[in-house]
Amino acid sequence: MQLLRSRRIYDGNVVNLRVDTLRRANGEPHDIEVVEHAEAVVVIVRPRPDEMLLVRQYRHPLARENWEVVAGGMNPSESPEDAAARELREETGYVAHHVTRLWSAFSAPGFCDELLHFCTVDGYDIGDAEPDEGEEDMQLGIFAIDELWRKIRADELPDAKTQIAVLWALTARS
Numbered sequence: 001m002q003l004l005r006s007r008r009i010y011d012g013n014v015v016n017l018r019v020d021t022l023r024r025a026n027g028e029p030h031d032i033e034v035v036e037h038a039e040a041v042v043v044i045v046r047p048r049p050d051e052m053l054l055v056r057q058y059r060h061p062l063a064r065e066n067w068e069v070v071a072g073g074m075n076p077s078e079s080p081e082d083a084a085a086r087e088l089r090e091e092t093g094y095v096a097h098h099v100t101r102l103w104s105a106f107s108a109p110g111f112c113d114e115l116l117h118f119c120t121v122d123g124y125d126i127g128d129a130e131p132d133e134g135e136e137d138m139q140l141g142i143f144a145i146d147e148l149w150r151k152i153r154a155d156e157l158p159d160a161k162t163q164i165a166v167l168w169a170l171t172a173r174s
Helices: 080-092 145-153 160-172
Strands: 002-011 015-023 029-037 040-045 051-059 064-068 070-073 094-106 115-126 139-144
Touching: 040 051, 040 080, 040 094, 040 160, 051 070, 051 080, 051 145, 051 160, 064 160, 070 080, 080 094, 080 115, 115 160, 139 145, 145 160
Parallel strands: 040 115
Antiparallel strands: 002 015, 015 029, 040 070, 051 064, 051 139, 094 115
16 A cells, blocks of 8 residues: 555544545555554553452443553653553552563554553552542452453453453463
8 A cells, every 4th residue: 555645633632633545556545544542551460360450440432430450651751661650650559569561562453553562560569549630530459360251251341451461361370
């Protein structure tokens, strides 16, 4: 595909939207909508090898509260490890002793350029949360990994990044 032009449609606080016009192999132009999003981190915290920390927060696009792993956007100059430690502190008050980046994955490459960096925390101290606007009502929960796997299979834990984190934790606990 050849890029013919790119038009900025919207600049927002969380996402930007552009429309790229591409030339198909047959020569016809084709518009592709692209959501631009900063890189983000997914933070896996296991208080014990068979447990996982999740946060419950309201997600307006879903019009409901959702249990999820700690996650959040990265600042432009932050490493995934530093962003994971910051997000963990802000959302939970937990202060990470050590953060390890596991891998990265695109969240929805069909229309979005968001790259998620999955990280795990090894040890932490419990302190006071420093929530961002809209995160003040977050709840913390520690769940057995087997219970989370049951919730995934019962379609009760629909967040993809959390599902991936739980599957990793299932394999990592042995």
